[in-house]
Amino acid sequence: xxxxxxxxxxxxxxxxxxxxxxxxxxxxxxxxxxxxxxxxxxxxxxxxxxxxxxxxxxxxxxxxxxxxxxxxxxxxxxxxxxxxxxxxxxxxxxxxxxxxxxxxxxxxxxxxxxxxxxxxxxxxxxxxxxxxxxxxxxxxxxxxxxxxxxxxxxxxxxxxxxxxxxxxxxxxx
Amino acid sequence: xxxxxxxxxxxxxxxxxxxxxxxxxxxxxxxxxxxxxxxxxxxxxxxxxxxxxxxxxxxxxxxxxxxxxxxxxxxxxxxxxxxxxxxxxxxxxxxxxxxxxxxxxxxxxxxxxxxxxxxxxxxxxxxxxxxxxxxxxxxxxxxxxxxxxxxxxxxxxxxxxxxxxxxx
Numbered sequence: 161x162x163x164x165x166x167x168x169x170x171x172x173x174x175x176x177x178x179x180x181x182x183x184x185x186x187x188x189x190x191x192x193x194x195x196x197x198x199x200x201x202x203x204x205x206x207x208x209x210x211x212x213x214x215x216x217x218x219x220x221x222x223x224x225x226x227x228x229x230x231x232x233x234x235x236x237x238x239x240x241x242x243x244x245x246x247x248x249x250x251x252x253x254x255x256x257x258x259x260x261x262x263x264x265x266x267x268x269x270x271x272x273x274x275x276x277x278x279x280x281x282x283x284x285x286x287x288x289x290x291x292x293x294x295x296x297x298x299x300x301x302x303x304x305x306x307x308x309x310x311x312x313x314x315x316x317x318x319x320x321x322x323x324x325x326x327x328x329x330x331x332x333x
Numbered sequence: 334x335x336x337x338x339x340x341x342x343x344x345x346x347x348x349x350x351x352x353x354x355x356x357x358x359x360x361x362x363x364x365x366x367x368x369x370x371x372x373x374x375x376x377x378x379x380x381x382x383x384x385x386x387x388x389x390x391x392x393x394x395x396x397x398x399x400x401x402x403x404x405x406x407x408x409x410x411x412x413x414x415x416x417x418x419x420x421x422x423x424x425x426x427x428x429x430x431x432x433x434x435x436x437x438x439x440x441x442x443x444x445x446x447x448x449x450x451x452x453x454x455x456x457x458x459x460x461x462x463x464x465x466x467x468x469x470x471x472x473x474x475x476x477x478x479x480x481x482x483x484x485x486x487x488x489x490x491x492x493x494x495x496x497x498x499x500x501x
Contacts, residue, residue: 175350178354289462292484292487313466315462315466
C-alpha cells in the first residue's frame with residue numbers, strides 16, 4: 161500500500177514537472193515571432209545633413225558619424241575625387257568587442273542614441289550580410305527611442321564609400 | 334500482481350513523456366523565426382514583393398516575385414498579380430537567359446498596368462545583397478520608381494500583410 165502511494169506520488173510529480181517544462185517551451189516558442197512595420201517612403205529625400213550613419217557587422221554596431229563623416233576613433237578617412245571612404249581600423253572589433261556589442265547595454269550604440277536628438281536626426285544603418293540576423297533587434301531599440309531609421313545593404317568586404325553621386329537613403333520606419 | 338502493472342504503466346508514461354520532451358526540445362531548437370512584415374500602401378499603390386536571394390543550384394542571384402496574394406484586398410489586384418506571375422513563369426520557362434528575364438521584368442515595371450497600382454518592395458536575404466545592389470536597385474532607380482526594401486535573415490520565415498493606412 162505504501163509502495164503504491166509512493167509510486168502514485170512519483171508519477172504525479174513527474175507529470176507536473178513535464179507540464180511545467182512544456183509550458184516554458186511553449187512560452188519561449190512564442191518569442192520567436194517578430195513584427196516589423198515596413199512602412200516605406202520614397203528613397204530620394206534631401207535630408208542628408210541630418211543622417212547619422214552606423215555600420216552593422218554581425219551583432220556589433222559601429223558609429224560612423226553625422227552625414228557619413230568617418231568617426232576618427234574607429235575609422236581612417238581616405239579622400240577621393242567625389243567624396244571619401246571610411247576604413248575601419250583593423251582589429252577594432254577584436255580589441256574591444258564589448259564596446260560595440262549590441263547586447264551590451266553600456267555599449268557605444270546606446271551612448272550614441274542618448275547623445276542624438278531623434279527629432280532632428282535620422283539613423284541610417286549600413287548592414288553587412290553577417291548582421292541581417294540582428295538588424296531588426298538593433299533598429300527596434302532605435303525606434304523605441306523615437307528615431308526614424310533607414311538602411312542599406314553592403315557586401316561583407318565592401319568599402320564604406322560616401323560620394324556626392326551616392327544614393328540617398330530615406331527613413332523607413 | 335498490482336505492483337508490476339503500476340511499474341509498467343509508470344515506465345510507459347515516463348518513456349512517452351521523454352519522447353515528447355525530446356521532440357519538443359528538438360523542434361524548439363530548430364524553431365524558425367517568423368518575421369511579420371507590415372507593408373503600407375504608398376501614394377495609393379500597393380506593395381509587390383520581390384525576394385532577393387541566391388540560386389540554390391548556382392551562384393547567381395535571384396529576384397523572385399512573391400505570388401501569394403493574401404495581403405491584397407481587391408479582387409482586381411489579386412488578378413493583376415496572378416497574371417503577372419503567370420506571364421513571368423511562362424516567359425521564364427528556360428526559354429530566356431537571366432538577362433532576358435530582367436528585360437521582361439523591366440517591361441512590366443514600366444507598363445501602366447504595374448506603375449499605377451504597385452510599387453516594388455524588396456525582401457533582401459544576405460545571399461541576395463549582390464543581386465539587389467547590382468541589378469534590382471539600379472534598375473528601379475534608373476526607372477525612377479518608388480520602392481521599399483527590408484532585410485530578411487537567411488533562415489527566417491516571413492509573412493506579409495498590408496498596413497492599410499496611407500498616412501504618409
